[in-house]
Amino acid sequence: MIRSLCLALTLAFVSQGAQAGCAELEAACEIDTGLYHIELPDRSEQGMPAVIFLHGYGGSGQGVLKMRGMVEGFKARGYAVIAPTGEPRGEDGPLSWVFYPGWEGRDESAFLDAVRADAADRFGVDAERMILAGFSGGAFMVSYLACATPDAFAAYAPVSGGFWRPHPESCAGPVRLFQTHGWTDPVVPLEGRQLGGGRFIQGDIFTGLEIWRAANECADNKPDGFSQTGQFMRRKWTRCADGSALEFALFPGGHQVPQGWADMVVDWAEGLPGS
Template identity: 80%
Template sequence: MIRAIGLCLALSWLGQGALAGCGDLEGACEIDTGIYHIELPDTPKESMPAVIFLHGYGGSGQGVLKMRGMVEGFKARGYAVIAPSGEPRNGDGPRSWVFYPGWEGRDELGFLQDVRADASARFGIDPDRTILSGFSGGGFMVYYLACDTPDAFAAYASVAGGFWRPHPEACAGPIRLFHTHGWTDNVVPLEGRELGGGRFRQGDIFAGLEIWRAANECVDNRPDGFSETGQFMRRKWTRCVEGSALEFALFPGGHQIPQGWADMIVDWAEGLPGS
């Protein structure tokens, strides 16, 4: 009943051309633990799948919705796009996510679960068909949340993210994750790099994939599926524990959200067992 009321309100606001302070490019939805922006498909339904997309370091939820190619790609497939904002570092610095082990700050898992619950009540988002995704710093956050709480979201998708050194020894359990990376990314290189005078060290993407294979109890390190989708060269591991999924895609570009990524992720997610 609550969801139906929320959907009716959303449809009413859309008919007026804007979601008064919550859903357009200017305003934000406010909850106790933070803020988020949201865009719904052009034809919202009572129960919609959604992508929660986490911005990179120094970005914002509002900035995510300016990535029109990605946003329109998801909307065209019937997905709502939810763009939460990280908290300013040290109170007034660039917005970022509390992903690095030992960092203090907001409970990011709790915040993102609050965002999902609020979007479900207000707009009819289906919490059981919500993908957590992110770029760069947001991609790092996706990695650590997937590792610690693999069942918190329906699936995970990271672009230019990964673990940091020291890599986790192990993750909590099987995951459903799609990792995308640019071949010429020099901000988050495939091999990782040092920052802050060596105080922080990005991890190796291929070492991270080995951790995921262990979490998914894959019988072999070798991928057993290869394909190409447009510019993407893809490989996947399917001889793993039932219900898990792991796929990796490279594209010939740098530190960016590649064209066609949204469609590829929706195709992957909707092809997962039980989807």
């Protein structure tokens, strides 16, 4: 019992020291390959779950923590919010992610692995209970990582982003993924759009869902579950590979992280088998 008490006090001391260092809006946690910000739930505890949320093009980890509706939504459910920062596009360009196959730059998969390990060491979050989520450019990054490394995180939740053309021919294997998109999104339309004078073309969200169904070995293209949560119109595929999960939610708005999204994603993730 004395040993357990000493361990608990040690963890509390380490957590308090770590929080004083970079668990706040203005201070960034620094690792060898980059930066991240983190905010802990009010009742943080050893082994708490977390969401790693990737910002959009031109954003930052610090900017993610200013999305108070989303951040407070996750914190209220006991989740830490981890917000890594991308690297400049070009020498002094906007911050972004190296998501497209063949692009040169930081190994984002290795970077996010390092962020996860560092957050687990400093703050006591459970490295096995992390959802990788992201918005817009961050959602593109999430989608490509989910495709290449489906088992790297407990689940994936891209919002307002998917693949680029040409779409991947296939993904590495079954994945647990919740895709969310706005019906009237003009920045990343459901059908995609051309960028850079046609040098880049955003992919079709529904084509992406077909790729996910193939990766998950779903028995049919047709959804076998329909529901509505507030403004979200949801559909899911359950006759798929064991351990996989695939759901899609549409909301009536545009290019944004919609109100209520955090709660919906947590409900979904905590309802998955083995969660």
